[in-house]
Amino acid sequence: MKDSTTETLACMKLFNSPIAIINIGLEHLVEPLRQKGVPFVHIDWHPPASGNKALLQKIMKLTKES
């Protein structure tokens, strides 16, 4: 069992600290957060690279390589 690995401990932080959410996409998914008083921010999302898929692939490739 790798329960003492750095990765697991890092992940444990998520479960031991207050939850705050950034929402990208369907806005109605923030309703439970609003009702339960969970801090959240909804992003006014638009397709990256203005929806140009070829350009997006190039950006992702460059990001991956850097």
Add this chain to the structure above:
Amino acid sequence: MVMMKFQSFVEKIPGVIHCAAVMATPTNKEHLNQLHLLTQDIADLSSNDLCIVVEADVNDASLLTIQEQINHFLDNPRMFDTRQQDELKPKSLKSALKILPAATIVQISVPGEYAAYETMNALDHGLNVFLFSDNVSTQDEVDMKASAEKKGLLVMGPDCGTAIISGVGLGFSNDVRRGNIGIIGASGTGVQEVSCIIHKMGEGVSHIIGTGGRDLLAPVSGKTFARAFDILACDTATDVIVCISKKFDVQAAESILHRAAQIRKPVVVYFPGISSRLVQSPNIHYAYHLEHAAISAVEVLHGKKQSRPLDKETVSQRRHALIQSECKKFSPTQHYIKALLTGGSFAEQAIAVLREFVNPLYAYLSDEQSLSDPLTSREHSVIDLGADFFTHGRVHPMINPQDRNDRIRAELQDDSVRVLLLDVVLGYGSHADPAGELSAVIGSGKLAFKKKGNYLSCVVFICGTENDIQNLAEQKRKLEDCGAIVTDSSTEAAYIAGLIGTGGRG
């Protein structure tokens, strides 16, 4: 959301049967082509163009009205936007983090082709991801999860239907009590059902970690599942761990079971069809279906022995009078069971149970497609109306039941239908009144069958708790008032449908 509102607005115009409003991406064009809706005009559009396809049964005059109403919406979108205008809405993750620097999770539900980009961006900003989007490639999933692993972060998804982290629900989730049972699931609605049954039995959940349906398959091989398992193994709020995966590679599943065998906490495992001999350990308890997994978790939490799973004989005895009464009402030409479900896990469950009763059984699920045409059922059929084919460019039927309602009406044109098996999923993310919508369709279907001297039996499973916003008791009453048989277990619902469908003999 604007697209959803637009589709809903257009579909309410008299004469309109369907409306699809999608970006003219190559994938969407391909999908329209499959539906025989790709015209040359649409083929010539670019990915940045919005394409609106309306199927209507109208004359030239009413076509003009439809066009006018569509233009009215497009010219005045704010009139139809009920959102608060004063909320802070940043346009990038970087700006969002300036408003909420304490953010821990990014919830992503953008179209699949953009999901990998947004996920990688979130990981690069040191944030965990709940990825609701579907239609994401396996290679992208592998890359995202490898990146998360390097950074000590968690990617729940893609196609992750549900999660509850420290009481906060993400995606579709039910309002369940907090407690000591932690769930890891590669099965969205399956996990919802398990959490609801645990709640009904008086216990609760510590965390629900969704992994995405492919996590335990190659080449992802359980990256999120293993991480989630280690977290719950260490988590002091979790006393029992439940592991659920609809699909898995034996090697990946075995690796999780070996992890389980090395901890002291009880672990309940529902990997359909896996041999309980694969890894044997006193703390590992194998379950045989979703309901059994939930009941087993509560039993082992209480230090009790695991009870037998629900089976055909038990349901037959328990519901004998009801099943016999239903079976007397059919005409000799009514033969077939049609399961038209919105939850993928419920469709899987229905297939497993109905195979005990009928053969052949045709199916259309994301990964099982013995039914060649998803738009037309055949004899005994199970259809997952939340499968990628149906949701591409459309809203999931758990959010907007319109497509399933239309499908039920279409199926009921066939007089040989005997039983409908349906589901209603309550909770956050789901439609505000799913039973209200469904009961209207069931009611008119039953009436139409009666007029022809036939009888239509409907078995409906409700996944929800009394705390869910839709009001469980009210939802149940609406369905019972229209003559449906209502259960709170997808397993029992499928057994009842199987027994009624085969004359009570099984």
